[in-house]
Amino acid sequence: MTDIEIARAIARAPLRTLRLRDIPQITENTWRAVERLVNRGALVRLTHGIYTAPPDGHDGRTWKPPLEAAALAIASARFGERAVALMGVSAARHWVAIPRAIGIATTAVPRRGYAPLALNTGGRITFVPRDVGSLDLTLERTSLGMGLVTTPAQTLLDLLSRRERDGLRREVIAGIENLKAQVPPEEFRALLPAARVPSGALDVLAEMEAMSGR
Template identity: 45%
Template structure:
């Protein structure tokens, strides 16, 4: 057991402190025990079947992680701590390029995965199949733990690459402007060439965000 009374190490040591109920082996009757720990304030239910450990200094208080951290926790439970990357609008949020919270999180994943609808808020986590190893990513700290997110340059190109943008046009435009201010033009061109994102780079240039 951990210092959080009644919390097994299997839960506390899970990637980004998040588990899927179906993966928990420490209990014979898993769901009633997870419900008990949630009621006790030791776990927080993110979505159907997904639970995350509440930070020790927040036990007994109202706590809910940011959507981006929660999405990372869900993805870590599915793909492992380094098997995914926050991308698009979610990476922009972690880069502080967009101050306003949005109701969609975007994750680069190694295989097909349907959207996860959060149960602790009105939000959804969407997954796009990507070769994470081929993307420009960096390891960043979130309130759930460390995870991969796309770099500012990769994030800017990814935002420009997706014209649908989940109906978040104004937010995306603001994020692109903020990201462009910290991007290296040569690196943008290199990433675009390596990942066949030439059209995205053209959109960035036409918007006056890069040379």
């Protein structure tokens, strides 16, 4: 496999991202070939053993993906593209409910036991074990391709469950306030579980209904 073939294989992968172990091992020096491609700007090393192909002809020596797109790409490379989703503060960033960039990304994954991961391109990913199939998700476009993101209503519900975590209290509160204005009350009400409703969820629903005149 030539350097060009390796770059193309990674570009064809979901979210343009592959683990080194998943690159077809046609040559004994795949690692060296990948490092050459990184040095030339044809690939970007997101974290140890995971690489992405910059889109739209970008030079990887000067380009880096947004943290949320990189987090979704890494989770997809590890677990499968339809087994993971952006959630929490990262989904709120996607929905522009948290406008300021933050250094933490959160992805829902199907298994527990994975420590937070630092990115070579900056920032940190947290892997949250969730039953992804039970979440309200939508397929959305990121700078690296299509991936699953929790809907605004699901994102609001998740933020209400984690108001004090990761030192992001101010950002989470801002995200809640902005999502309250985006989400139709009936969509939020439909997601409220029969038990273990997050603290404040019913108050938020009442506020949303009042704002919508219902």
